[in-house]
Amino acid sequence: MNMENPKPDWAMNKREKARAEMIARGEEPKKRRKWPWFVLFMAVLVAGGGYYYTEVYQPSQMAAAPAPVVEAPRESIVQLAPYEVETIAPMLLEDTLRMTGSLTPARQVHLSAEVSARLLEVSVREGDSVNEGDVLARFDIDNLENQLAQAMSNAQATRVQVQQAQSDFTRTETLVDRELAAPTALENARTGLQQLQAQLAAQETAVENAQAALDKASVSAPFDGVISERQADAGEFVATGSPLFTIVDLSAFEVEATAPVSKSPMIQTGQRVELTVEGFGDRAFAGMVERINPVAIAGSRALPVYIALENSDGLLRGGMFASGFIKLDEKEGALSVPVEAVREDAEGNYVLKIDGETLVRQSVETTRDWENGARVEVATGLSEGDTIVAAALPELRAGQKIALIGE
Template sequence: MADGTSRPEKPDWALSGRERADQARAARGLKPRRRRWPWVVLGLVVLGGGALWLRQDRTPAPGAATGTDSPQITLQMLPSELAKVQPAELRDTVKVTGSLAPETQAHLSAEVSGRLASVAVRAGDRVQAGQLLAQIDTETLENTLDQQRANAEATRAQLRLAQTQLERTRSMVKRGVVATSELDSDQASVDQLAASLKALEAQVESAEESIAKARIAAPFSGMISERDVDPGAYVATGTELFSIVDLTRMEFEADVPVRYAPGIHAGQRVELTVEGLGDAAFTGVVDRVNPVAASGTRMLPVYVGLDNPDTQLRGGMFASGLLVMETKADALGVPSEAIRQDPEGTYVLKVVDGVATRQAVQTARTWEGGRVTEVSSGLAAGDIIVAQPLEGLRAGAAIHVIAEPQTE
């Protein structure tokens, strides 16, 4: 030591492993090993400083773009999940179901009794107004007519004689040749014969009408829907013979929940599809509304007329559709599922340059039973919006539109 003093040596049992190794090296004339931990510490300090410098070098300067406004995710969407905003007619509608029937139909029955001499048509035949459908044998009716005509003619002759006698008696009374009572008697005879002739002429007319009624003709143009008799059959008065329908004008009897009754009136439009006719659309107009709900139900019968010029519609077909109760033209409507809410208010996600953007909107009311919401401000015609409440989609997400999947 510098002060001439020496540190007492440690006993062997107190030496560390490193100190024993140094003594062994000294005994062999070698220098003790230098300690390496200061260099390790120095290396760690250098590495830490370099990492800190790199972190500071990558930190953006104040005001520099951070990239937080750029889309964080890209979402693939189908065209059906988007909607283009366009002015359109918004409607309030009610679903209706029911069946079709010809608006004009008739059941023809025999008006006279007799044997059917001929039947000219079958079910499914088209007929014109006045066309012969069946003929009842008129032999008995014609015999009756001949007898009635003969009786009437005989009475007519008797009346002429009685009138001649009355005029003669009246002349004689004026000359005082006969009593006034003779004139009264002749006048009574004339009156009686005139009454008899009138009755007989009525019988003749009735017999002629019976013969005319033996000819069963179509009351209007249409189709025979039922034929209940065959040639040679005897029919009594009132026997049903045919049913005829006019298919050019149909009636749809719709069943509507009675709660909608206050808003239903004649003239409202009804749009229908018919079972068995695919996507073909038919339009009718409410003709009348039953004032009483059907017994045992809460459904109100509503009668809708619709033209059927090509007779494509047939009686008994089942139809369903929409009764248009109220409309608004040239309004902007979006699917109600597209409307979103957050603490800032009502909004939709509008697609701008492929990015979902929050667009605040004001809504007016809902249409189509709540499926469509009218937007009064915030959107313009041509805007593209997200039409469905896709879970996880937020403003700022990039949107990539892909093709609809092909269906086999």
């Protein structure tokens, strides 16, 4: 028992004993916190009040209040952009085939030496423009002139011998007729004359060849064009057949393209081809199918097709890459839809047609594809002025409400 706690030790609980020991040591005991019990009391009080409100007061109040109005869920509306729909109208349908290839001059020639001689002069270089008849190179003609003179001399000498042999033959023939000479003499005279005549013919041919070689001592342009290759220089000795120049005519080009063999029945000479050439952007060049190879390329099912292309303004160059389309077939005033617009179910092909603000299923009968498979011709089911869903929107269904954006 102590002064701070009048209770005897045997009557104190653990908390009181601990407090008495703290006082005995001179420590100030902690005051007991009473607010948690107050908080617990208030929570019980509030819970009881809520129970009373819920069970007693509120039902009476709700019975007097009117019932709330429940709204029905609103129907969803699908918005479609202008590019996702299309209004049916007659149009020109075309079936085309893509063609690609490199430009090649329609006319080019490789000039070679026709004589064996030394080149004295070469007057053109690569890229030079030439006109028909322009002299491109000259050969040394001294040796050629000597060869011509020798051939002419030999022929003249043989010609004199032929004249003498002809006189001898005529005289022998007269003697044989008068029986003053043996017939064998006439045969010998005839044989000698024929041999000399043959020799003269060969020598006259040699003269012609020598003259031709002399005439070919200069090389001229066979047509208007441009020098694309020069393979000899002045001072060189070249043999007959040696390459000298390559001349190309840039006024017209040819594009060697290929087409599937299956499309060959639809390709005809004279068909027009619209081409674009690298370096000229979207500028279109008009071409025409000029020739069709009758045999496909070995190891493939591709048929060479040759397209003529005019170059009157001289802008095109050999080796440029060209691409374009050849028109295989066309149909005017046909009804068609994008291929993405055609759907299929158990009942067949159909499209989603816009009827007011609702999508409806419209059965269609299609015939063939056009525009390289981008559009399909419709035979029945649609009329001019109908509006359909043109885009591939698989989530759309018949019966849905739609709204067109921008209207």
